[in-house]
Amino acid sequence: MMKNxxxxxxxxxxxFPIICKMVKFRIKVWWYKKYGNKR
Structure with a gap:
């Protein structure tokens, strides 16, 4: 159990760093798609 x-x-x-980068990138893309055109 402890070994696992x-x-x-x-x-x-x-x-964790890779996942963080992917999540940040996803949020950035989503943010630009949602709010990027309104500026």
Whole structure:
């Protein structure tokens, strides 16, 4: 059980920055699509 949690945490440490970048990019694209034309 503990080993699985440790492996998951290690994977999260590696994937978290990538996921953050993807989410930020998605929000940016969505923001520009929704509000970019109104300026």
């Amino acid at each position: 949690i440790k492996i998951k945490i290690e994977k999260l440490k590696y994937f």
